[in-house]
Amino acid sequence: MDTLSLAALAGIILFLLSLLGAWQRKIDRRETDRVVREIREAKTLGTQKAIAQHPQIDPIACIGCASCVAACPESGVLGIVDGIAHVIHGSRCIGHARCEEECPVGAVRVTLGDISLRDDLPILSDELQTSVPGLFIAGELGGIALIRHAIDQGRRAVDAAAGHVQASPGPGEELELLIVGSGPAGISASLRAKELGLRFRTIDRDDLGGTVRKYPRRKLTLVQTVALPLHGKLHGREYHKEELIELWEKIVAEHELPITSGVSLEGGRSEEGSIIAVTSEGEIRARTMILALGRRGTPRALGVPGEQLEKVQYRLIDAATIENEHILIVGGGDSAIEAATALANQRGNKVTLSYRKDRFFRLKARNAERLEEYRESERIRVIPRSEVLGIEEGRVVLELRTAAENKQFQLQNDAVFIFAGGDPPFPLLHRFGIEFGGPRLELSEPPADEPPPASIVIHRTGAKAGRS
Ligand SMILES: Cc1cc2nc3c(=O)[nH]c(=O)nc-3n(C[C@H](O)[C@H](O)[C@H](O)COP(=O)(O)OP(=O)(O)OC[C@H]3O[C@@H](n4cnc5c(N)ncnc54)[C@H](O)[C@@H]3O)c2cc1C
Numbered sequence: 266m267d268t269l270s271l272a273a274l275a276g277i278i279l280f281l282l283s284l285l286g287a288w289q290r291k292i293d294r295r296e297t298d299r300v301v302r303e304i305r306e307a308k309t310l311g312t313q314k315a316i317a318q319h320p321q322i323d324p325i326a327c328i329g330c331a332s333c334v335a336a337c338p339e340s341g342v343l344g345i346v347d348g349i350a351h352v353i354h355g356s357r358c359i360g361h362a363r364c365e366e367e368c369p370v371g372a373v374r375v376t377l378g379d380i381s382l383r384d385d386l387p388i389l390s391d392e393l394q395t396s397v398p399g400l401f402i403a404g405e406l407g408g409i410a411l412i413r414h415a416i417d418q419g420r421r422a423v424d425a426a427a428g429h430v431q432a433s434p435g436p437g438e439e440l441e442l443l444i445v446g447s448g449p450a451g452i453s454a455s456l457r458a459k460e461l462g463l464r465f466r467t468i469d470r471d472d473l474g475g476t477v478r479k480y481p482r483r484k485l486t487l488v489q490t491v492a493l494p495l496h497g498k499l500h501g502r503e504y505h506k507e508e509l510i511e512l513w514e515k516i517v518a519e520h521e522l523p524i525t526s527g528v529s530l531e532g533g534r535s536e537e538g539s540i541i542a543v544t545s546e547g548e549i550r551a552r553t554m555i556l557a558l559g560r561r562g563t564p565r566a567l568g569v570p571g572e573q574l575e576k577v578q579y580r581l582i583d584a585a586t587i588e589n590e591h592i593l594i595v596g597g598g599d600s601a602i603e604a605a606t607a608l609a610n611q612r613g614n615k616v617t618l619s620y621r622k623d624r625f626f627r628l629k630a631r632n633a634e635r636l637e638e639y640r641e642s643e644r645i646r647v648i649p650r651s652e653v654l655g656i657e658e659g660r661v662v663l664e665l666r667t668a669a670e671n672k673q674f675q676l677q678n679d680a681v682f683i684f685a686g687g688d689p690p691f692p693l694l695h696r697f698g699i700e701f702g703g704p705r706l707e708l709s710e711p712p713a714d715e716p717p718p719a720s721i722v723i724h725r726t727g728a729k730a731g732r733s
Pocket of ligand 1: 410451485560561690
């Protein structure tokens with residue numbers, strides 16, 4: 266090839282490279298604009314704020330390779346803005362820390378962030394004790410998510426409670442420990458309390474399993490290596506949620522744990538060295554208490570007549586069991602859209618989606634697209650600017666609000682699913698006098714199959730517990 270041809274070839278290559286560069290810059294710009302828009306919306310809606318531990322990005326170290334975005338098993342937590350990773354919907358972070366593992370330059374750390382800025386973190390000692398003596402917190406309620414952390418903290422909180430009981434034993438007939446919550450933290454705490462021979466009971470307003478029971482059907486749940494007191498190591502690292510629940514139910518039955526479902530904690534106080542829990546079945550007095558309530562709170566009700574009917578639910582667990590029904594979904598978030606599309610896919614269902622705003626603006630891109638597709642193909646009837654006025658057997662009454670008029674109408678109805686967000690459990694903690702302002706907790710990996718520390722094993726001697 267002569268010099269002229271070589272020069273021409275180099276010129277063509279340079280031209281193509283510059284075209285490629287311009288094309289890439291255009292894609293990056295579009296992505297940046299999308300992420301900026303989403304962050305703005307997330308801030309308005311409060312979904313940017315994390316529930317528990319979440320990614321912290323070092324903007325100086327970040328090289329914008331997006332491996333953290335690709336590694337995250339959830340969607341919409343992270344995005345790239347001008348070549349630097351940013352948190353979009355912090356509340357969707359579950360704390361797996363895959364982003365931290367995959368970042369090639371160590372620019373991501375998954376932590377609780379600046380805890381001085383968090384008014385939703387109860388102050389906890391290293392032993393998980395709150396500012397109220399004898400009152401402990403285990404699991405996600407303390408700010409740290411993941412099943413393996415909940416299991417570890419459940420065990421540690423019981424060890425600390427047992428130490429407290431030994432130091433100041435109460436009257437013989439009094440419970441030594443009341444555990445509230447039977448999610449992974451509460452199950453682990455109950456097993457450890459049984460192992461130590463404590464006089465205890467566990468209550469939960471719902472069925473055993475906590476948030477895990479409420480995951481969508483067949484959700485793959487990552488537990489990694491973890492060991493339960495009395496049971497030992499869980500052999501799998503991943504389970505379908507049904508398998509985990511079944512396993513926990515089996516363990517609870519095998520060890521005859523005193524767990525009562527359907528009892529809700531409503532308030533409480535500390536009195537003469539004991540904790541009094543005000544519950545839906547009356548007051549329960551115990552020497553110590555572990556709150557293992559999680560952070561997901563109580564689903565928000567609409568407060569309309571008929572909401573107590575059995576056909577009204579606040580989560581969809583298994584769409585596959587619902588067919589040939591007239592269904593109303595209330596809400597405009599991702600959960601509402603996911604439930605609506607899942608139910609619309611079932612044979613014979615007629616699905617209506619009611620949302621009080623005039624547009625859906627906080628959806629994951631995938632859900633927004635699916636909603637549009639289902640609306641166009643009339644698989645879902647979407648009624649924006651509408652509110653439920655009442656729920657009755659066989660029908661619902663709604664009001665359509667337009668600038669011109671408010672019009673009431675009725676729909677045939679067999680089931681109502683309400684997705685109106687939730688009320689966090691923190692006011693309940695305030696009622697106990699628990700102080701907030703950030704825990705003194707380190708996020709450390711729980712031991713996989715650590716045997717119970719012998720020094721804290723309690724042998725029952727008469728009514729009191731004593732250290733062996
Ligand atoms: C969609 C989703 C997916 C997830 N996936 C994973 C995963 O793959 N791997 C993983 O490790 N983690 C995952 N997590 C996080 C994990 O589920 C939680 O970190 C874990 O369940 C926390 O356990 P916990 O026992 O602290 O609280 P929870 O599991 O939330 O249990 C709290 C319990 O307290 C009860 N309770 C609450 N208030 C009261 C009251 N007032 N009175 C009586 N009882 C009450 C509730 O009914 C509930 O049973 C996921 C979370 C979500 C939302």
